[in-house]
Every structure is written in structure tokens, then in C-alpha cells.
Amino acid sequence: MATPVLDQFLGSVAELVQNRDGVKLQDFLQIEPPLSDIYMRMIDELRQHYASGPQKDAELLRRCEGLVPRSKGSSSWTAFPTFLKLYLTFLRDVNVGNLLDTYNFLKGLVNQCVLALGDSQMGIIVLHTVLYLSKVLAKLAMGLDRRPDLIANILRMEGQADREENVEKVTLVEQSANVVREAFIKCLTDRTGTPGPQGKPEGKRVGIYLMANLCLKLLFQCGKLRNAEQMFASISAQSPPLTYFPASQRVTYLYYLGRYLFSNNLFFPAQIALQAAYDQCHRQAVSQRHLILTYLIPCNIILGRFPSQTLLQRSEAQGLGERFGPLCQLIARGNYIAFREHLSVRSPAADWFARKGILLALRNRCEILVWRSFARKVFILGGFHGDPQAQAQRGPPPYLYLEKLVVATEWLRSQHGRSLNGTSVAHKSYGSQVISTPTDPDYDGLTDSTGITTDSELLDKFGDFLAPDGFFDDRGQWQENIPGQLVDGDPDPDYEGYQLDPYSEYDAADQSSLLMQEIESILASLLTQGLMRGYLTHRKPRFAIPGARLRGALPTGFPNVWQTISARESEDSSVPGWVQPPASAAFGAGTAALAGGSRVVNLKGARPVGVQ
Template identity: 50%
Template sequence: MGTPMLDQFLASIAALVSNRQGDHLQDYLQVVPEHMRDGYRHMALELQKSYPKGPGDDSLLKRCEALVPKNPDGTTWHAFPIFIRSYLAYLRDGNVSNPLEAYKSLSGLLNQCLQALGDSQMGAIVLRTVVYLSQIVAGLAMTLEKNIQLLAQLRLDRPQDAFERTSLVEDAANVVREGFIKCLVDRGGTTGPSGKPQGKRAGIYLMANHCLRLLHRCGKLRSADTIFKSISAQSPPLEHYPAAHRVTYLYYLGRYLFANNSFYLANKALHEAYNQCHVQCLKQRRLILIYLISSNIIMGRFPSLQLLQKPEAQGLYDIFYPVCRIIQSGDYLALRDHFATGSSAGQWFLRKGLMYQMRNRCEVLVWRSLIRKVFIFGGFHGDPSAQRAPPPMLHLSKVETAVRLLQSRHKEHFTKELFSKGDANVITIRLPEDSDYDGIAGLVSKASDPEVDDYLITSGYYDENGAWVENPSGQLIEGPEYEQYTDSLDYLYRGTLGLPTQDTHSSKLLQEIESIVSSLIKQNLLGGYLTHNPARFVIPGAKHVGVLAKGFPNVWQTISGQQQSYGDEVPAWIVTRQALPTQPAFQGTGGGRVINLKGAKAVGS
């Protein structure tokens, strides 16, 4: 019996290989039933009759071997006929109605295609096919992840150690990563006009983007550092690739840097992605804009109304404007309410992977705003007319009063027990109750509690003869070090186990405010120094630049200036301009570096 459909199919494949038309090859190798025309079903019937499973596989492979001509040196593309034979076997035997069976068959087909991609001379022909198949396999993996029964059945077929078990989407990402490496290390591709890479190296960012997309889907984007290290070391400049590749890559690079708290570098990558994204791609521009605005807010720069009125920013005003208003207000408890996991805003930021960065980083800015407001209304601004006068300062007891006012407005943040006792030392940062940390911050700190045991004031000790001696009163144990350290130990443990405190006028809240101010000074978000007794924030040298400009420097300029001092180049963003000697995040080795020879002298001069 003849096989007209199979003959026509193989002739078309041979022509595509001969002409190196890899983009059209992908159109022929369809695997989704909805995309297959009637010819594929007729060809499947021909294969079942003329090349049945088992006995017909060798004959089918011989027919596929004729698709690839031999090279002048006598070698041939061995992996490609095996891949085509696997594809025809998939048409003949594949049970596409069962997601589990389809996933197994297509995973094997993808691995065969990756083997064909590895050929140094002809592998680039199947590049688009690798991307197409990996997308289908990833979609099936996500479907199986939602079906517990099918997933359990697959786990039984592929037993893994519990500590090494990965999701199916992550497995798909690892397969795509192999294709990315094959493209990256290819040295057979020629260089086109203006240095544009060709061959498999033309697919570096196509494969990288697909792998990054899968890692994002399975929540493992932070583990993409190997991709960025490899690109940083060996990739051609990004600008030689199509705009779609550039925008997608810069978006995921920005997301990765944002997740690793490199907000300044993330802002640069996302800003470039937004600028290069086509104005009609509203969905993509909106997605980039969400993370671009977030990184700017964290660094102290709020979005303008003009930006929030753009078509791609529809609805973002209601998301980000309340956050900006809370930061300006200085109400740290309102910020915690806004980003609570039970709130609608908290859920939105959580789904976008933004909540923890926004909540934690924005609280720093809120405290700065609160201290600034208190200073404006209640601080000493200095006497500009006096020749010698005290510098501007703010007594932190006034900040304490402002915090207590905020706490009175947000009583739901504190337990009824604390307020029923009239506790005047409600701390701003409450720690959860944990038996491993009893006694910290005054949560459970009773010397009479038999479970409270201390490393220095213990419930007992061994004497010089090795006998256990009880210490029910919790006294310091005498020994060679006792007299030397009695005073310092008494100071360290004063107030922890009920011992008297000398600084009775200093509340826990005031002490914590001192720590916050000290941290803001360390971060250069406050310009001045701190005195302890009495607790004051002092702003020296404000006469020439102004007290607010000196004591409360611009947040954006401060943070961006600090980041620029560590290096302004975004790691893994390869450009043609002369690069700096170091790239902050990735210290990969290998080629791809540009050496700055500006000012170098000629040999022998």
C-alpha cells in the first residue's frame, strides 16, 4: 500500500532542510490536535498500516535518513532523522487525549529535538521547533500540576528523592536551559551585517526568555542566576536582537534584580524595557509599568499623574496613589494595615510578587516622613541671626508622643490586655510569641517562671567536684570571672529578669525610636547625629544649605547616588559601549568582555 501523504510530508521536510528554512519547519511539525489538518490524520493512518509500532520503526528511520544530505567530509546530521522518526511515531502512537501520555511522548520528542539542535552546522534549523515544543510541554506540565491524580501517577512512574523533587514546570525550564546553553556556546554561526549574530546564537535571548518565563511560572525566578551569569560572560550585545527579545529579556532581568533587592539596577532595566516596548502593546507595557513604579516608590520617587493617566496605566492610580499618600503621612500603622495579607491591596501586591519589598522598604520611608513632620512642627530650627548658636535639633520624646498618638488611632494593632493594663511602653515592632525567644522585648520575662533558663543565670550548675547544685533563686554563679564581670552582667541583664533599671525615664518606645533614627542616619536618609541622654537628633552644618535639605536629604538622590558609587552598569545587560571592569551581581568568567583601551600607548612608545 502506498503512502502518498507521508511521501509528500518527507519531501517537504527535505526541501526545508536543504534550504535551511527553520521557521517554516516549525509549521510542518505540529503536535496539537486542534492545529492539525486532515492530512496529518491521514498520514497517521498510513503509518499505522505501513510502519506499525516495533517492526516498522527501523524501516521508518531509513526513510528519514534520506532527508539529510551528507557533508563534504562524509559526516551527516545523525540526530535529525531520529527526531523526525520520533515525530512520526508520535503521530502514529500518541494518545493526545490523555494529558499524561501526551506529556510523556512530547517530553521525549523535545529531548530528541534538543539532540538535533546540538549539531554545530545544521542545528540552527530546529531552533524554532525547540521553542515551539518546549512551550507545548510547559503548558501540559502546568495542566498536570493542577491535576493531583495525574501528577501522583506521574510521580510513581518517575520516583525521585523527596529533597530533590521538582515541579514539572521547573523540569521543563531545565530542559529549555539545555537549549539555551547550546545556542550560547555555538561557534559555528556567522556574524551578519552590523555584528548581528546568526545561526544558533541568534536564538540566545529567545531561549533565555522562554526559560525565564517558565522559572517565573514556577516561582523560581530568583534561581535564574546561572542564565544571567552565562549571558554576562558569553552573549553578544542585546541591541543586535529583535525588539521583542530585548523587551522580554530586560523585563525578566528587572524582575530578577527586584526580587534580589537591587532596586536601582532593576529600575534601569525596567525603564529601558518600557521605553523599547511598542506603544500599542498595552498589556506588556502595563506589566512592565507595575514593577517600574514599584521600584521607583521604594527609592523615593513617586509616579506623576501624567504617567498614571496613560492608557497602559489604567487602574494603577487606585493601586499606587494610596501608598504614596501613606508614605507622605508618616502613619506607619496605616501602611501595615494597607499591606496586611487580609486586605485587598495586600492580596494584589502579593499576587504580583511585590508585597514584601513594598511593605518593608516603604516603612523606612514612612518613618522618615514622620520624623520630618515632627521636626517641622516641633523641632528647634536654629537661630540663623546668631553668630554662635546651638545646631537645629529634635527631641525624640516628641516623636514618641506622635507615635503614641498614632497608636491611639490604631488600637486594633495592640491586644486588649496591653491597653487594659495601661502599659505605657507599647513597642512599635511587636514580636510573635515564641517559646524559643521568651524574655525578648518583655514578652515573657518573669524570673519565677521555671521554664525561663539563662546561659549565665542558670537554674543550677556543676561544682568543682562534678556534683549538680540547684540555684532556685536565680543568682549569679560565683567563680573566677564573677567579680570581674558582675557589674557588666548586671547591666546586660537589667530589665530582662526583673532586675531594677536605672534609666527608668527612658521607655521601651523611646529606645526603639532611637534605634530607628540611628538606622536612618546610617542609611544617609537623615543627615545628622544622635545623642542618647537626652535622646535628640542633631543637624549640624545646616546654616548654608538649609536645615531641611541638610537633615532630610532627597531620598531618590541619596539612594541612587549610593548605588551609582557601586557601579552604574546593569549586570547581564550586554551593550556595545565600553563596559566597566566589573559588573556587580555576576562575576562570571570567560569571553564577552570589552576591554577599555582608551588612552593606551602604542607598542614601543
């Protein structure tokens, strides 16, 4: 059979395999359209002389088996000829107009290439090819993920659409991440050179972070960050230090590591990783630096450090000042109502934070900083700062009556006039005096004044919980329920839209004491976290700041938030998932003794036991 182009192609592949030139091999194995003319001629030869079918595919496989070294009559690298045969049949049979078939075909090709990568002697040759094919697979998977109509078709074709709802479905992006993870494992477990964190990247280990970064990109795309936990643990245990790898790989890995730590509320190590990624990122990589700042800035805000105007004026920070500037101002002002409104679900400003995945972290972690600013301002305006005439004499420490915080809180609410759900707060006489929550939008329109469900859509969604067929009463007897009737009945209209007080028994006339309890709880939390220093008195509720004569009341009672947190967290500055290089020999000798490591003991002049 006359196949000159195919013969030339296979001959070149055989030469590259013999020379172990993986970079040029990856250049030869192209799959992304548009392909050059010589590839199109090879495809015509494949379709003419090796048409789709078991017999022709077997003949094509036999031709590919001759490209690798043989030992004792058989190929020593059996996975590679199968991969090359799949590559040629992919070019021959793929229909780029059918993206779903293309994805499945390409996933099988990448799987086979990963198997070829696993060979201890020859696998390194296809490392660059695995990375190239994995990137194409990831690009295709993320493109299909944006086409739900095509995703629904493939689910029906594979019989997954009829599965039970409690069975989590694996998306195409997650499937691609699983394929890339296998390549990552083969690179990580390669025995070339010195294994473990003490060694340098050799052999397939040079691809550890290339594969890890691509896998992390896919996991972030499909929202399966928990699947990355084992990956980071394996890297910590087996990977060479990150500093031995190129800057592009280091920056990308630290960026994803920082985002992962941020999502797990490990903000201080996340800040270290993201700051290192920003510092090592090239100045001309503006878009990459912008992405890093998108998460580095909120991480620092949560830790009490606001971005400077110098930073926000840089080209890579374009647009970020408009997002984070108002938030920092609200925290500094201490207006907790305005802060909640700014980050409420219905706020236009919150949409961007939600799309970036940082909204909940900002809402949950920054409000305590708002209360600190609020207490600090009230102390400045209405607190006792100490008697300057009695510095040498014993006198009372600076203090603040908590009743002033109660009055300031009520005044702040009166300035807004309405709570987040649009109801007046001035007459509020129940539940949480400080914290009011809007009605869950999922339950809007749930009942009318009779307590009967009027929204059929909500009944379908929540009916088994709110209006079941029956329930057990307080004596354990089963009671039938009228269809559509709320089990708990229609709640008191006065309680609508507010969070109930867990301590339900209280004197309605003693509302100020409830607000005082909440103020005391908030200040106690601030004191426990070290964001305020001093103590609380309960009988005559006060916040006192002892030891303020040397530094003053404000620096003593309200220490710098960033310095406080960093001093506490810096006791263990290690970042999970970031492998650092080993200490130098001189330094390591001293630390090894402290850590109980190997030691050299001089026994010269030692006497036998019992000899004086």
C-alpha cells in the same frame, strides 16, 4: 507500500534541509491540534503501514535517514533522522485525551530536537522548531501544573509520591525549564561568528534570548528563581550585546531580569532594567506595559520615587493607582501603624501584593521611609529651625528633641487604640515599645491556660519543637517530658502577641527610656543610610542638623530620598545580566588605558636604560 502523503512530506522535508530553510521546516512540523486534513491522512498512512512496533519503527527510521546528507556511507547529522522518526511516531501514537502521556511523549521529542540543534553545521536548521516545540511543551506543563489531581497521578506512576519529604520534588514546569535550558546553552555556546560580548548574533546565537525568555518564564512559574542565576552569569560572559536583538526579545528579557533583581533586593539595577523594558515596549502593547509597571512602580516606591498622576492615568496603568496610591499616602503621612495594618497578612489590600510577589519587599523596605516621614513631620511641628535673626552670627544648628518623637509615637498609638492583634497598647510595659507583632496564626489555639496542647493538628505540626519527649536541662541532664506538655511552660499572658525585648533586664519603671532607645536606633539607621543628615546626641537626646544656613533645615536634614539613593548607586550603573555594546573606538581608546587594557606606546626617541 502506497504512502503518497508521507512520501510527499518526507520529500519536502529533505528539500528544506538541503536549502537550510528552518522557518519553513518549523511550519511543516506541526503538532498542536486541530491538525489540517493532509496531516490526518498522513497519520492514517502511518497507522496502516507503520504500526507501532520495533520492526516498523526501524523501517521508518531508515526512511528518515535518507533525508540528510551522507558522508562515507553514514549520515552526517544522526540526531535529525531520530528526531523526525519521533515526530512521526508522536503523530501516530499520541492520545491528546491523556495529557500526562502527551507531556512525556512531547518532552522526549523536544529533547531529541535539542540534540539535533547541537550539530555544529546543521543544527541551525531546527532552531525555530526547537522554539516552537518548547513553547508547546511549556504551555502543556503550565496547564498540568494547575491540575494537582493529574500531577499526583504522574507522581505515583513514576514512584515519586513515596519519597522522603526532605527530597525536593521536580515539578513538570521545572522539568520543562531544564529542557529549554539545554537549548539555551547550545545557542549560547555556538561558535559561529565572533564569540563573546564583542560579537554580533550569528548562527544559533540569534536564539539566545528566545530560549532564555522561555526558560525564565517557566522558572518564574515554578518559583525556582535561583536556577536562573547561572543563566544570567553565562549571558554576561558569552552573549552578544542585547541591543543587537529584536525589540520584543529585549523587552521580554529586561522584564524578567528586572523581576529577578527585584526578588534579590537589588532594587536600583532592577529599576534600570524595568524602566528600559517599559521605554522600549510598543505603546500598543498595553497588557505588556501593564505587567512591567506592576513591578516598576513598587521598585521606584522603595527607592523613594512615587508614581505621578500622569503615569497612573495612562491606559496601561489602569487599576494600579488603586493599589499603590493608598500605600504612597501612608508612607507620606508617616503613620507606621496604619502602614503595617495596610500590608498585614489579614489585610484585603495585601492579597494582591502577595500574589504579585512584592508584599514582603514593600513591608520590609518601605517602613524606614514611613519613619523618615514621621520624624520629618515632628521636626516641622516641634523642632527648632534656627534663629533667622542670627544668620551672620554663630548660633545653635536646627535640632529636634527626641522626647517629642517619643510623645508623638505614644500619641499615634493612642489614636489607633489597639495593636494589630486586637490587644490594647496603652498599658504595654514590656518588650519592644514601638514594634508589636501579632500572634503567628500558625500557633493560634495552641495551648489552654494549663499549658497543655489542645489542638491535635498543631501538635502534629509543631509537637517535636514545642512538646518533645524530653530535653536537656541547664546542667546538661536529660529530662523526660510529659506527653503534650510545653517544655517552656505557659507564657505569661501579659506577653501574648508581642515581640520580646532582646535586652530582658530593665527597670519596669523606666519605660520611656526603652522607647527612646528604639527611636534613637531608628534615627541612627536613617542617618547611616543617608536618608537623614545630621547627628544624634545621647545625653540630652537630640537630632541636630548642622550646615543648614545655606539650604535650610528641611532640605539639609531630610534630603530627597530618590536623589540620595540614585547618587550613591549610580557610581556603578552596570546591571548584572544585561550585556551592553562595547564603547566606541574613540571613547574606548581612552578608557582602555584607564582600565589597563592593550595600549600602543610610541618609543621614538627612547634612550637605553642608564643613558642621561
